[in-house]
Amino acid sequence: MKKYEGYLIDLDGTLYRGSEMIPDAVEFIKRLQQAERRYLYLTNNSSRLPEQVAERLRAFGFPAKPEQVYTSALATANYLKEELSSPYVYVIGEEGLKRAIEEAGCTLTENNPEVVVVGIDRQFTYEKMKKASLFIRQGAQLIGSNPDKALPTEIGLLPGAGSLIAAIATATGVKPLIIGKPEPIILRYALEKLGSSPENTLIIGDNLETDILAGVNSQIDTLLVYSGVTTPEMYEHSSISATYQVASLSEWTI
Amino acid sequence: MKKYEGYLIDLDGTLYRGSEMIPDAVEFIKRLQQAERRYLYLTNNSSRLPEQVAERLRAFGFPAKPEQVYTSALATANYLKEELSSPYVYVIGEEGLKRAIEEAGCTLTENNPEVVVVGIDRQFTYEKMKKASLFIRQGAQLIGSNPDKALPTEIGLLPGAGSLIAAIATATGVKPLIIGKPEPIILRYALEKLGSSPENTLIIGDNLETDILAGVNSQIDTLLVYSGVTTPEMYEHSSISATYQVASLSEWTI
The missing domain is CATH 3.40.50.1000 (HAD superfamily/HAD-like)
Known part of the structure; x- marks a missing residue:
């Protein structure tokens, strides 16, 4: 081998x-x-910060530092910085995704964003779908952090980022760029x-x-x-x- | 002709x-x-009652009685009654859909439903997606009231029932039965x-x-x-x- x-x-x-x-x-x-x-x-998984992921790994007994963790949130943020010069972004997502995107120099906004980023968001609502749809129809680019359709949890398979992305892609007729x-x-x-x-x-x-x-x-x-x-x-x-x-x-x- | x-x-x-x-x-x-x-x-449109649709039509000058209105909500309710003997149903939808399904003799429930019905719901949340996904993975059938991806409104095209159905179909890997x-x-x-x-x-x-x-x-x-x-x-x-x-x-x- x-x-x-x-x-x-x-x-x-x-x-x-x-x-x-x-x-x-x-x-x-x-x-x-x-x-x-x-x-x-x-x-x-885009929901957690690298520090939180490393801490969870250490709790299981794995040697892990935050800088050894790479998430779809960090990759999305890196893409926004390197390819799109840190644009104005509307984010549907949790702390890990929002923080990574802010730390990449992007401005989070609900006013005329250049990009809509969608990741897992357990506070997802029709109101957020509606905003994302209107921004995309006004020309914002649609980026999905990761395509996972379902998330394994203790209570069963729950909707993943991919299912939220599907909702917004269907509502707008726009094919998302997927990072993960x-x-x-x-x-x-x-x-x-x-x-x-x-x-x-x-x-x-x-x-x-x-x-x-x-x-x-x-x-x-x-x-x-x-x-x-x-x-x-x-x-x-x-x-x-x-x-x-x-x-x-x-x-x-x- | x-x-x-x-x-x-x-x-x-x-x-x-x-x-x-x-x-x-x-x-x-x-x-x-x-x-x-x-x-x-x-x-x-499954959101309104036939009375409300008729009233709106009369306001525009059309002669219209409630019994002259047929909506995807009524067709969904009829299907549940005739084909599935008025089952226990979890509904993601608005008044028009919920009322029609109840009037067809179905019981609305969040406890072990036989069918999940999805229509336009401007109070849609991740929590509702999650419940629907778990019910479907436990064997409930997925029915969509109508496939419209976007709704024309005064502020632009907003997400329609079809985009909510896409989210749940993606999360569960199940193909919905569409009525409208x-x-x-x-x-x-x-x-x-x-x-x-x-x-x-x-x-x-x-x-x-x-x-x-x-x-x-x-x-x-x-x-x-x-x-x-x-x-x-x-x-x-x-x-x-x-x-x-x-x-x-x-x-x-x-």
């Missing part, structure tokens, strides 16, 4: 499941540390932050349609781990191919 | 435009009355109420994707009127064919 310099590692389903930690995953991250490999925790996995934008920024090339990096995740497809879309090798949403049977019937598959991260030699 | 016994007539864009009445349309309805033709006012135009269900019930056969009925409307497609889908002749959202140029580029077209209803001989 090839040796990789850099690792991009998914969180939920890969390192933990809801509130349950995965012991083999903690051991795996400790091995990465000892071997002095570069790694980033890479998540499509499996799209190439978040991968490009994550690799830059990691300081690693696509050839020398491995993406690890449990989700075929986000983690593994991200690798396929950006020509980065992938390791599918059967600790989350994908079963070996689902993988057999899927058209998405992972470079490697393991039942547990304990099987992976760094 | 063929003579028709029954008429199914769209409202917004056909009889009035927002708050502006269309004088030729008032004359046309009066001619229908004098000729003793059967007609129904047929609308995808252009689907056949509303047309079947409207013809029953009118007491007219498909061959002897004409659908009049301004919208290719709802009114005219409804006729195409149910083999009913259609009259496209250029007083609303469709221009002759748009019609030329469309794949949907109307039986007849007029600039104004004054051109139509009953």
